[in-house]
Amino acid sequence: MKITVIGVGYVGLTTGVCLAEIGNDVLCVDKDKIKIVDLKQGKIPIYEPGLADKTLKNYQNKKLNFSTSIKEGIDFADVIFIAVGTPAKYTGEADLTSVETVVVDIAKKMTTYKIIVSKSTVPVETGKKIQETIRLYNRTTDFDIVSNPEFLREGSAVSDFLNPYRIVLGVNSQKAKDAMLEVYQNIDAPKIITDIESAELIKHASNSFLALKISYANALSRICEKVGADIEFVTQGMGYDSRIGKDFLNAGVGFGGSCFPKDLAAFIDISNNCGYNFQLLKEVQKINDDQKQSFIDKIKEIVWNLKGKKFAVLGLSFKPNTDDMREAPSLDIIDSLLKEGAIVTAFDPVATKNAKAILGDAITYAETIVDATKGADAVIILTEWADFKNIDVANLKLKTPIIIDGRNIFDPLEMKKKGYIYKGIGR
Ligand code: UGA
Numbered sequence: 001m002k003i004t005v006i007g008v009g010y011v012g013l014t015t016g017v018c019l020a021e022i023g024n025d026v027l028c029v030d031k032d033k034i035k036i037v038d039l040k041q042g043k044i045p046i047y048e049p050g051l052a053d054k055t056l057k058n059y060q061n062k063k064l065n066f067s068t069s070i071k072e073g074i075d076f077a078d079v080i081f082i083a084v085g086t087p088a089k090y091t092g093e094a095d096l097t098s099v100e101t102v103v104v105d106i107a108k109k110m111t112t113y114k115i116i117v118s119k120s121t122v123p124v125e126t127g128k129k130i131q132e133t134i135r136l137y138n139r140t141t142d143f144d145i146v147s148n149p150e151f152l153r154e155g156s157a158v159s160d161f162l163n164p165y166r167i168v169l170g171v172n173s174q175k176a177k178d179a180m181l182e183v184y185q186n187i188d189a190p191k192i193i194t195d196i197e198s199a200e201l202i203k204h205a206s207n208s209f210l211a212l213k214i215s216y217a218n219a220l221s222r223i224c225e226k227v228g229a230d231i232e233f234v235t236q237g238m239g240y241d242s243r244i245g246k247d248f249l250n251a252g253v254g255f256g257g258s259c260f261p262k263d264l265a266a267f268i269d270i271s272n273n274c275g276y277n278f279q280l281l282k283e284v285q286k287i288n289d290d291q292k293q294s295f296i297d298k299i300k301e302i303v304w305n306l307k308g309k310k311f312a313v314l315g316l317s318f319k320p321n322t323d324d325m326r327e328a329p330s331l332d333i334i335d336s337l338l339k340e341g342a343i344v345t346a347f348d349p350v351a352t353k354n355a356k357a358i359l360g361d362a363i364t365y366a367e368t369i370v371d372a373t374k375g376a377d378a379v380i381i382l383t384e385w386a387d388f389k390n391i392d393v394a395n396l397k398l399k400t401p402i403i404i405d406g407r408n409i410f411d412p413l414e415m416k417k418k419g420y421i422y423k424g425i426g427r
Pocket of ligand 1: 121150151152153154155207210214247248249250251252253254255256257258259260263318319
């Protein structure tokens with residue numbers, strides 16, 4: 001099937017490359033000329049395991065191409081995916097300006113039947129808006145709208161795309177349904193066919209529910225600390241019940257990233273606009289914010305005053321296997337440490353460049369784990385990178401043997417045996 005993907009950000013690029021990987025002929029369009037030149041050389045603007053190789057391979061095999069011309073994209077295919085950014089406004093509401101610009105462009109330039117697929121995370125009823133907008137600018141050409149939300153996790157986006165739990169297709173015609181099933185024919189996963197509004201809601205409901213699970217585990221971790229239980233045992237015991245499930249019950253310093261915080265705020269806003277006060281989700285947000293403050297309190301409990309103390313922060317990205325710093329809990333935690341006069345040296349395997357762009361010279365960046373810990377009063381773990389789990393703590397050059405672990409990567413008893421004062425979350 002011939003497909004055009006408009007918007008070559010994280011979602012658009014992964015979608016375009018993977019659609020080519022499963023046998024489609026794909027043209028990815030973006031107005032950023034430098035990005036398009038780079039992509040043709042296999043240089044991708046984000047750190048995403050497996051994506052660069054697949055980009056180059058499919059480009060060289062001529063299954064994938066790149067262009068800066070939206071007109072070329074519209075003429076190339078009948079199926080057009082919209083994957084442009086939908087950042088949050090200060091109110092929490094998603095900014096759909098880029099979606100509107102692309103839709104108006106498509107409406108003005110299309111001359112034959114098109115299926116316009118919404119891939120960006122958009123508020124429910126955006127499909128209706130897209131439909132109305134196209135009709136406003138083009139009264140003659142036939143078209144269909146599809147909602148096909150993405151469920152890609154950063155760091156495992158390629159494998160999530162190729163081996164999904166499900167593919168959701170919100171359609172309003174048989175023609176669009178048949179075309180979308182053909183697009184995804186080489187992916188073996190349940191295909192959920194719904195109306196457009198339900199498909200849009202599935203995305204909001206899924207991300208908010210996952211965020212809720214994390215906040216539930218984080219709230220439980222606070223009780224565990226009070227009564228002397230271990231959150232790792234508690235969530236393990238819960239997770240064996242398949243109605244609950246093991247995933248997304250890891251307590252820590254809170255969730256971050258470009259999706260959960262933004263999508264939660266947007267869903268609260270959407271619900272509000274529908275006349276429903278989604279108090280439950282507001283509490284999910286509050287627990288997440290409190291979790292970061294409680295981590296700072298924990299640090300203070302152990303090291304006492306923060307002023308002049310040196311901390312080795314291990315992990316800056318919002319989760320492992322990504323260089324993404326958006327809404328990373330490390331930013332809030334480092335900010336609190338600095339405000340209290342602490343001195344921070346950080347190490348992250350891939351996110352240092354992006355962290356520097358935000359934090360500048362407010363902290364020092366180490367090249368290795370051991371360098372970060374030299375002379376520090378304590379180690380603070382904020383991202384559970386696999387490398388950190390394999391640290392030989394005997395090699396650390398700390399001033400005082402303190403590890404405060406915001407991701408529970410170590411066994412408390414082991415650490416005690418090795419002579420460390422060790423504090424995790426909820427244990
Ligand atoms: C999330 C969803 O998992 C994807 O399904 C969805 O497609 C994506 O948002 C999106 O809307 O585009 P992502 O933000 O990449 O993906 O990352 P997650 O792996 O979901 O992690 C989000 C945050 O939750 C991270 O900060 C992570 O550290 C935290 N987390 C996750 C926990 O604190 N505990 C857990 O048990 C799991």
